[in-house]
Amino acid sequence: MRNLQVFSSATLAALLLLGFGLSATTLGRPAGPQEDSNDKYRIAIDNFSFTPASLTVAAGTTVTWVNRDDVPHTVVSTEKKFKSPVLDTTEQFSYKFTDPGTYEYYCSIHPKMTGKVIVQ
Amino acid sequence: MAKYIFHDHGGDGIDRRGFLKCMAWAGTGAFCLLQGGVLKSFSLSRLPRNLAALKGELSFVQISDSHIGFNKPANPDVTATLQEAVAKVNALPAPPAFVLHTGDLTHLSKAAEFDTLEQVLKGLNTQQVFYVPGEHDVLNDNGEQYRQRFGKETVGEGWHSFDQKGVHFIGLVNVVNLKAGGLGSLGQEQLEWLEKDAKRLKPSTPIVVFAHIPLWAVYPEWGWGTDDSAQALSYLKRFGSVTVLNGHIHQTMQKVEGNITFHTAMSTAFPQPQPGTAPSPGPLKVPAEKLRSVLGVTDINFIRGQHTLAITDSSLQD
Numbered sequence: 205m206r207n208l209q210v211f212s213s214a215t216l217a218a219l220l221l222l223g224f225g226l227s228a229t230t231l232g233r234p235a236g237p238q239e240d241s242n243d244k245y246r247i248a249i250d251n252f253s254f255t256p257a258s259l260t261v262a263a264g265t266t267v268t269w270v271n272r273d274d275v276p277h278t279v280v281s282t283e284k285k286f287k288s289p290v291l292d293t294t295e296q297f298s299y300k301f302t303d304p305g306t307y308e309y310y311c312s313i314h315p316k317m318t319g320k321v322i323v324q
Numbered sequence: 325m326a327k328y329i330f331h332d333h334g335g336d337g338i339d340r341r342g343f344l345k346c347m348a349w350a351g352t353g354a355f356c357l358l359q360g361g362v363l364k365s366f367s368l369s370r371l372p373r374n375l376a377a378l379k380g381e382l383s384f385v386q387i388s389d390s391h392i393g394f395n396k397p398a399n400p401d402v403t404a405t406l407q408e409a410v411a412k413v414n415a416l417p418a419p420p421a422f423v424l425h426t427g428d429l430t431h432l433s434k435a436a437e438f439d440t441l442e443q444v445l446k447g448l449n450t451q452q453v454f455y456v457p458g459e460h461d462v463l464n465d466n467g468e469q470y471r472q473r474f475g476k477e478t479v480g481e482g483w484h485s486f487d488q489k490g491v492h493f494i495g496l497v498n499v500v501n502l503k504a505g506g507l508g509s510l511g512q513e514q515l516e517w518l519e520k521d522a523k524r525l526k527p528s529t530p531i532v533v534f535a536h537i538p539l540w541a542v543y544p545e546w547g548w549g550t551d552d553s554a555q556a557l558s559y560l561k562r563f564g565s566v567t568v569l570n571g572h573i574h575q576t577m578q579k580v581e582g583n584i585t586f587h588t589a590m591s592t593a594f595p596q597p598q599p600g601t602a603p604s605p606g607p608l609k610v611p612a613e614k615l616r617s618v619l620g621v622t623d624i625n626f627i628r629g630q631h632t633l634a635i636t637d638s639s640l641q642d
Contacts, residue, residue: 251604252546274396274607276432276463282504290463292432293396310504313459316547318505 246270247319249277249291249311254319261301263323268298277317282308382489385413385420385450386534386622388571389591391460392441393431398594398607399615402431406444408640409592409621414449416623421488423450426571426589427458427499427536429474433465438473457482458536458572459499466500483514485521491626492525494518496535498550508537508550508572515555522559530565530626538570540579540586543599548573557584567635569622573605576622576637587635590620616640 245265248255250272261267269279271291279288279297285307288297301307301323311317390406399405413420425445430437445453455474457467467475471482478484478495485494496518498508510518525531533539539556542548550556560566566584574596579586594607595618602608610618620639627634 252606253604273604274398276460278463280504290432308504312502313463314547315502315504315506316545 248272249279249317252277252314252317254309254317257319258322259320260322260324263304264300264302265323266298266300267321268296270294270296276313277311278313279309280312282310287312382491382626383416383418383420384422384424384488384624385416386424386426386569386571386589386624387413387592388426388536388589388622389428389458389574389593390425390441391428391431391591391593392444393434393437394593394607396607398609399619402593403440403444405616405619405640406441406592407447408616409619410444410447412621412638412640414447419449420623421450422452422454423448424493424495424534424569425453425455426534426569427456428460428571428591428593429455429458429470431460433461433463433469435469438469442473454484454486454493454495454534455482456495456497456535457499459502462500467497479517480513481511483517489626491530491532494521494531494533496533496539496556498535498537498539498553503551506551507544507547508535508553510550510552510556515552515559518556519559522563525563527562528564530567531560531563532567532569532624533560534569536570537572538577538586538588539568540581542573542577542588546599546605548599548605560584567624569624574608575618578635585635587622589622590618590637590639592619592621592640595619 245259245261245267247259247267247269249269252273254269259267269288269291271277271293274293276290276292278290279286281287286299286309290313291297301321304323307321307323309319309321387409391402392406394402413423423445429441457470457475461467461470467481471478475482475484481497481500483495483497485492487493496510496514498510501511502509522531535550537550538548539550539553561583564583568584568586570586570588571591573588574591574594575588575598576590577586577588594615595610596605597608617639620637620642623636623638625634625636
């Protein structure tokens with residue numbers, strides 16, 4: 205019974221890996237700018253954290269944060285460069301990074317939540 | 325039955341065994357009694373028979389974290405459970421002198437949410453409700469709307485103090501101007517005000533401090549603490565009896581440190597996980613039939629001359 209469970213977990217993991225592989229391939233294909241901003245430059249707010257916590261983008265990129273938690277969060281630049289309104293569940297906020305630099309931000313409601321965007 | 329401290333590693337008057345024992349009753353109702361500096365605890369099912377004799381000369385109630393506007397699966401009807409909390413308070417043997425709401429009145433600081441909260445609390449059988457804001461009440465406007473409606477008599481960002489039957493009450497605000505990477509924060513201006521406020525009092529004055537985020541490090545990894553609380557508490561060290569009442573963590577916890585007893589209240593809206601037992605402190609989903617056992621109110625009694633403070637947590641189901 206135990207062996208069977210291990211086997212199914214391994215299968216599941218393999219399927220998941222395959223799934224990620226496929227989506228990576230999809231992303232690798234030439235795509236319109238619209239699709240890029242939806243997928244590559246999206247930061248998820250989930251379980252009281254920003255994922256990825258550090259994102260590197262080229263200057264001129266628009267980054268979008270999406271709140272997937274059951275509680276509201278905000279995205280606020282530590283150096284007051286940008287500030288989202290309060291994002292309730294499923295709400296999102298976008299900001300276009302025009303100048304190179306490191307932009308640290310946090311959630312002003314739960315300040316333990318921090319992240320950064322590195323613009324090259 | 326008195327509980328003794330076996331391992332007091334933190335030197336704070338509570339050991340892991342005692343802490344877990346108190347925690348085991350979270351949600352089912354606990355009765356903790358401080359007598360001559362020794363914490364005695366009873367489960368609500370085994371209360372001492374002379375409980376009525378413990379009634380003090382001042383009794384008041386704490387409610388917390390109503391989150392009006394929250395509508396997710398953890399509790400799709402937070403207005404109904406707040407109404408049940410009000411009914412619970414109104415059913416007490418003697419009406420409380422007043423009620424303290426320790427913040428997160430609303431979920432999203434919306435005017436309609438404040439309206440509902442105000443309407444429901446009008447049903448309380450008590451003279452007055454005193455408030456401090458939670459971080460959910462100061463979204464977007466740094467608490468302007470909150471202060472206009474619930475903090476008219478307050479100073480600064482909404483802090484205030486008042487006296488009732490010889491007990492000095494201090495409401496503190498630790499949810500505004502929070503710094504990146506930090507915890508709750510009182511700020512220099514409020515600390516100066518607190519120092520002045522406490523200075524004029526006799527050391528024998530019983531003190532009750534209430535604030536939203538715990539004023540002790542419950543679990544800093546989840547932001548459950550206040551960065552500059554140690555300084556605030558240093559102004560209160562010379563007093564014989566200090567009680568700190570907090571909300572924010574949606575579960576009961578108690579700790580005794582010298583002359584200070586810390587206590588957190590249940591939410592009237594939804595429970596949160598015990599520290600470190602979940603990936604995040606987000607709302608804890610429990611089966612619908614269990615929800616009311618993890619929501620509740622706190623009843624506090626002072627008995628002058630006996631150095632006794634009784635804090636009773638009761639769930640909506642008790």
